Amino acid sequence: MSAKKKYVLVGxxxxxxxxxxxxxxxxxxxxxxxxxxxTNQTRMDYANELLVQxxxxxxxxxxxxxxxxxxxxxxxxxxxxxxxVDRTHHTYIIRAMELGCDxxxxxxxxxxxxxxxxxxxAVERTGxxxxxxxxxxxxxxxxxxxxxxxxxxxxxxxSVHFEWLLNTQHGADYFRRWHRDKRNSGGLLVHKSTHHFDxxxxxxxxxxxxxxxxxxxLFYGKENAEQRGVTQFYDRATGNPNAEGDPFALRLDNNxxxxxxxxxxxxxxxxxRDQSVFGDGIxxxxxxxxxxxxKNKAILTYSLNAYLPWEGYRIAFNGTKGRIxxxxxxxxxxxxxxxxxxxxxxxxxxxTVYPMFGAPYEAEVEEGEGGHGGGDPVLLNDIFGTPVExxxxxxANHIDGAKSILTGIAANQAIRTGLPVAVGSxxxxxxxx
Numbered sequence: 001m002s003a004k005k006k007y008v009l010v011g012x013x014x015x016x017x018x019x020x021x022x023x024x025x026x027x028x029x030x031x032x033x034x035x036x037x038x039t040n041q042t043r044m045d046y047a048n049e050l051l052v053q054x055x056x057x058x059x060x061x062x063x064x065x066x067x068x069x070x071x072x073x074x075x076x077x078x079x080x081x082x083x084x085v086d087r088t089h090h091t092y093i094i095r096a097m098e099l100g101c102d103x104x105x106x107x108x109x110x111x112x113x114x115x116x117x118x119x120x121x122a123v124e125r126t127g128x129x130x131x132x133x134x135x136x137x138x139x140x141x142x143x144x145x146x147x148x149x150x151x152x153x154x155x156x157x158x159s160v161h162f163e164w165l166l167n168t169q170h171g172a173d174y175f176r177r178w179h180r181d182k183r184n185s186g187g188l189l190v191h192k193s194t195h196h197f198d199x200x201x202x203x204x205x206x207x208x209x210x211x212x213x214x215x216x217x218l219f220y221g222k223e224n225a226e227q228r229g230v231t232q233f234y235d236r237a238t239g240n241p242n243a244e245g246d247p248f249a250l251r252l253d254n255n256x257x258x259x260x261x262x263x264x265x266x267x268x269x270x271x272x273r274d275q276s277v278f279g280d281g282i283x284x285x286x287x288x289x290x291x292x293x294x295k296n297k298a299i300l301t302y303s304l305n306a307y308l309p310w311e312g313y314r315i316a317f318n319g320t321k322g323r324i325x326x327x328x329x330x331x332x333x334x335x336x337x338x339x340x341x342x343x344x345x346x347x348x349x350x351x352t353v354y355p356m357f358g359a360p361y362e363a364e365v366e367e368g369e370g371g372h373g374g375g376d377p378v379l380l381n382d383i384f385g386t387p388v389e390x391x392x393x394x395x396a397n398h399i400d401g402a403k404s405i406l407t408g409i410a411a412n413q414a415i416r417t418g419l420p421v422a423v424g425s426x427x428x429x430x431x432x433x
Contacts, residue, residue: 004032005384007104008077010068010092011084012038012047013261019081020378024057027384034075035061037068038084042265049260071097079104086191087184088252097128104131104383108194109401111186113409113426116402124430131383132401136195137202139373140366141349145317145326146203146392148363149386153353154319156296157204164196164313165305169332171286171306173276174246175220180284182412186251187284189215189408193304196313197292198396203317206296207403212420213411215366216403219307222241225278237274238263250274250334262307290411306393312347323354324363326361330371346373401429 007023009016016036023031036044041062048059063071072080082089082095082105090110093103109132123130136142144191149157159245166188167176174192178184185191196325203205218224222233234242237249252263252274262273284306292300312329351363368374382389382395410421 001432004030004031005079006034006075006077007081008037008071008075009033009081009083010037010038010065011082011088012040013042013083015083016047016081017050018319018371020051020105021055022384023381024055026380028057028271028350030386032383033057033060034077035063035071036062037065037071039065040265042259042268044263046260046264057165062278064103068095068324069430072096072101074090077101082106083130085178085184086111087188089336090119093119094122095124095383097122097130100126100128102129102131102400104133105401105402106133107198107288108186108190108405108408109357109398110405111190111409113406115237116155116331116405116409117427119398120402120427120430130401132396132399132404133379133383134195134198134202134372134394134400134404135371135375136199136381137396140368140375141326141346141351141373141394142199142361142375143394144214144351144365145315145324147316148324148351148353149203150392153322154317154355156320157298157317157319159301159318160200160204160297161301161316162196162200162313163310164193164305164334165308165310166192166304167308167332168248169334170311171308172277173250173334174284174306175286176250176270176275177280180282181424182284185284186405186408187215187412188244188304188306189213189285189290189411190405191398193288193290193302193408193411195303196304197407198301200292200294200300201316201400201403202394204294204296204298206298206347208292208374208407208423209292209363210296210411210420210422211290211407211410211414213288213290213414215288215411217285217372218284220277220286222280223280224285230278233278234276235279236272236276242281243276248277248325288411290407291336292407307406322356322358325352325384330373345371349373399429 023033044062053055079102234240237243238252243249252258288304290302311332315326317324331345354360370377
């Protein structure tokens with residue numbers, strides 16, 4: 001039997017448990033977790049407590065963020081898992097590769113063009129591998145869409161209409177957290193839409209060429225609330241009587257996991273997980289429309305709104321031989337607020353094929369279990385288990401990671417300038433080996 005692959009994990013917040021729980025349970029025969037690294041010791045201590053009490057794993061060593069090099073030297077991991085705040089991804093990705101490690105990073109790979117270029121250059125310089133965890137690629141219904149298109153069911157895809165709805169539970173959550181500052185997250189067109197733009201690249205087998213966009217903050221934020229007649233405000237929900245009865249309030253003391261992960265960790269770094277979505281200091285958009293021209297001449301029209309009554313999306317693929325319509329309804333959730341399997345879990349799905357000269361029919365899709373429409377368990381096996389040969393090539397590398405975020409980065413630039421953006425002007429790709 002081959003030796004276990006060794007990992008360390010940077011960023012022990014909400015997303016980290018997805019990875020370390022898998023290593024500690026399903027993949028403990030193939031993988032080994034050696035250490036956590038974070039800016040916050042309290043949060044790492046709680047992650048270790050979960051490892052022991054929830055997953056039956058031995059506690060791992062902990063290192064503060066300024067001890068990253070020391071950790072790599074002492075632990076000698078094969079790969080570093082990066083689940084820190086988005087704006088810090090590039091720092092850990094690059095340094096890990098320089099120190100001889102491969103990288104598994106949560107999406108988005110990074111938040112702007114300069115950081116993206118630094119990662120591309122570092123991969124070229126070090127020869128190490130970067131894996132971006134696009135779990136939505138692995139959802140059975142998304143794989144089915146790829147299969148239908150690849151098999152020529154509707155001929156050549158000429159246009160895609162993609163409407164994503166975030167509801168008042170999940171969508172609002174981005175406006176409570178560090179994501180509300182575009183410097184941290186790149187805004188929703190990078191942090192969230194990287195999933196969606198990657199799916200379009202994956203589905204149609206092309207990449208973005210020109211991007212134009214509009215976007216604004218039209219619902220969340222104090223000024224918008226004031227215009228709707230709101231007069232009672234608060235800076236955070238926990239312990240604040242003004243938050244009583246507010247459906248947008250998140251009280252950390254009402255959820256033991258959120259309390260231990262964030263409220264108890266506040267004295268170390270001051271990070272507040274429960275900020276008011278109708279407060280000041282929000283500089284990301286909640287209403288966005290994007291148009292993209294791809295290198296294969298297909299056109300994407302994309303819409304993202306973060307305050308709607310239901311959670312899910314509608315997609316239409318138009319082609320030279322017909323049309324595919326997909327409607328997906330997802331379970332609503334708050335990050336780290338409950339069962340991980342409920343994150344992006346399916347409540348309903350339909351894929352309808354409309355041949356140009358034939359009767360429409362429903363495409364058969366296998367049922368998947370787990371988060372992100374059943375994609376999470378398949379992704380985890382691909383990373384930590386025994387990957388099987390994949391006709392659809394769902395594993396995503398740094399090039400895929402870059403091409404997904406560049407649509408959102410270009411869209412952010414178009415919103416700022418009012419001008420279309422040539423994606424090729426943002427970064428320079430190196431020739432693949």
